Amino acid sequence: MMRVALALAAVALALAALTPAQTGDSDAGKELFGRRCGGCHSMDRVMEGPPLRGVYGRRAGSLPGFQYSDALKEAKITWNDDLLDKWLIDTNALVPNNDMAFRVPSPDERREIVAYLKSLSQ
Numbered sequence: 001m002m003r004v005a006l007a008l009a010a011v012a013l014a015l016a017a018l019t020p021a022q023t024g025d026s027d028a029g030k031e032l033f034g035r036r037c038g039g040c041h042s043m044d045r046v047m048e049g050p051p052l053r054g055v056y057g058r059r060a061g062s063l064p065g066f067q068y069s070d071a072l073k074e075a076k077i078t079w080n081d082d083l084l085d086k087w088l089i090d091t092n093a094l095v096p097n098n099d100m101a102f103r104v105p106s107p108d109e110r111r112e113i114v115a116y117l118k119s120l121s122q
């Protein structure tokens with residue numbers, strides 16, 4: 001019994017060590033991006049969603065060659081940490097009537113993904 005408990009404790013410690021830093025680890029972000037966003041976004045290609053390389057610091061809805069909703073084109077915002085976080089919490093609360101129907105409920109996942117997008121925009 002004791003041995004099982006010790007083994008479990010060791011597993012828990014190993015998992016804790018794998019958990020990325022609080023500030024957002026962009027390797028984890030890359031992996032999450034692939035899983036959560038990759039069905040609709042690539043970095044450089046137009047898919048259902050616009051390419052996202054350089055999106056951090058870019059004016060929303062401004063990439064030539066992608067057909068944005070009027071709502072996003074007319075939203076006068078420039079993507080930063082706070083606004084990307086809000087977008088991923090609930091796109092519709094930030095920009096009503098936009099075309100992206102997807103949310104990321106986990107604050108940790110949002111932080112990782114935003115850190116990754118930021119790392120590709122500098």
Ligand code: HEC
Nearest residue numbers: 036037040048049050060061062068069072098099100102
């Ligand atoms: C179901 C498809 C879909 C998924 C999944 C998706 N998106 Fe989108 N995304 C879109 C579409 C479509 C737009 C364009 C919205 C518009 O024009 O109103 C968009 C727009 C965006 C924009 C604004 C881009 C710009 O140029 O202003 C960002 C940022 C973004 N998505 C991030 C993400 C991230 C990060 C994820 C993963 C967590 C994600 N999206 C998942 C479809 C998706």
